[in-house]
Amino acid sequence: MANLKPIEQKLAENARMINGYLERALSGQEPEPLGKASLHLIEAGGKRLRPYLTVKACEAVGGRAEDAVPFAAAVELLHSFTLVHDDVMDHDDLRRGKPTVHKVYGMPLAILAGDLLFAKVYDVALKNRPPGMPPERLIECIDKITEATMTLCQGQALDISFPCASDVSVDDYIEMVGAKTSALFRLCAQVGALSGGGSDNQVDTLGSFAWDAGVAFQIEDDVLGVTADEATLGKPVGSDLREGKKTLINIHALENATGEQRKLFDKAYGVEDASQKDIEAAVEALKEVGSIAYARGVADEYVTRAFKSLDAIPDTPAKDELKALVEYFVKREY
């Protein structure tokens, strides 16, 4: 771990703790194929950004990290459940560089593994209440988990319902990303703050912070999709282009690219058999049109808003770590 940045070291430490917890929560599941299918995506790795956010939100209100761990595990289970089902719906073959659950175990077990992971979210949250958490607060956590999940379903349905990016405005995009990504980020901060005994105000404030950070995170994800390399992405570069995905970059290009740049974009956008050369030319066009810079600018605005929310939270190392987390995933150059 010698070359890791401090935030990367902290994420790795946190991930080890959360992974151990998750493996225990899912171990011994019968019948075996269901157990394996539910663990498949979790074992494929991931940075565990959401559990880290949960733990740090707990510490930021003066709580102990260990009290947040069950909820941190619960949000990762919720995240996994949505990814497993999304991959079935989108017929995606790869996730985190590995074959998706339905590719390995078939569609029926993938649906079922997602359902089980969803139930486990509640199971883990209910069975491991931090000592001293009043029952009404646990109910509030369960309620927020439920609200977030309903919003996630809505976001995914919006994504499915827009047939193509040309029908999607920037506002639609922000609404969709809010529902698909920010709702879960907000949940992490809320249940983290609740598990740490934060005030209602702190729960809301950290929730707002995480919502805005989530939007920035998703936009940066779009940016990485055309600027990072395949090993980092765990999927081919430019697949968002080839698949005609509704990213902020593509929406901007559809509204602003003209002439030669538009031609290059159209040769790759939504074209299943576009060559790697077509993709590279389209990425160049995106740069020239300013679509990538535009997306980065919007992400920066959301980071500024997120940090502003944190002004209302006392200065602590945890608050600095929350900021470092956002800076890490918005400015990531890995």
Place this chain on the structure above:
Amino acid sequence: MANLKPIEQKLAENARMINGYLERALSGQEPEPLGKASLHLIEAGGKRLRPYLTVKACEAVGGRAEDAVPFAAAVELLHSFTLVHDDVMDHDDLRRGKPTVHKVYGMPLAILAGDLLFAKVYDVALKNRPPGMPPERLIECIDKITEATMTLCQGQALDISFPCASDVSVDDYIEMVGAKTSALFRLCAQVGALSGGGSDNQVDTLGSFAWDAGVAFQIEDDVLGVTADEATLGKPVGSDLREGKKTLINIHALENATGEQRKLFDKAYGVEDASQKDIEAAVEALKEVGSIAYARGVADEYVTRAFKSLDAIPDTPAKDELKALVEYFVKREY
């Protein structure tokens, strides 16, 4: 309603109340296609046996029916969620005589509608706590909902994992039915009794009653699959035969049918293009082998066990209604 039996009248009244509640709980869901997909199966009807069981368990411990209604709606949402997903997994085209959700709205929205229904289970249970229910009791309800769902997932996985009925013993069948059907019946009785302020003992006793009743119900469902008509079933008669389903009847026949009867059975069992005549001949063979009578006998044993559990519950009209419910669905000749 002049020709309805008393239990049928009561079920119909209860269904009206529950349906109104469910429609309100799911109304206004955005985006519209998701809202429609989630309501599709609920609007297709059904007797609402499970909500009735919930309400009557509440009354049987001295509670007020209205206090059980949110939980009665929640168990029906849970039932719907599992049916919508099961139909996707099993590629079934018909349910309650209507096209399944994925047939009408496509696989992605069907998965999503199931997920939303699942989240709504918790939403409805959390947002409508009966006045005076202590928070710890609500947590107990949420915990039992979660436990039951994990068991349902396990049951469905067992069903998927057994490749064919010849590998399934009667004990395997009972285990699978317990997990797939009885776990939900038990949940109904448990949350009903909890919402009515029942003692821990009463919650357990009514849970045991409902577990055994659930096994009897499922076996009777197998029997109806070969003895009822298509209008009653909402699917073709004998489709359990044609599809090679692991019903108690088929398991018995595989172990006991020989000679001519076995030949007739084999001509229909698991044979996708079996003619209606083949099916009818196979059903005759099942009768001659005694497989249908055997299944009915096992169902009766479970009814006896279920009724025995009720001995520990005070005599009330609700207790009689619980018995009448079981008699209705085990001896149904509709």
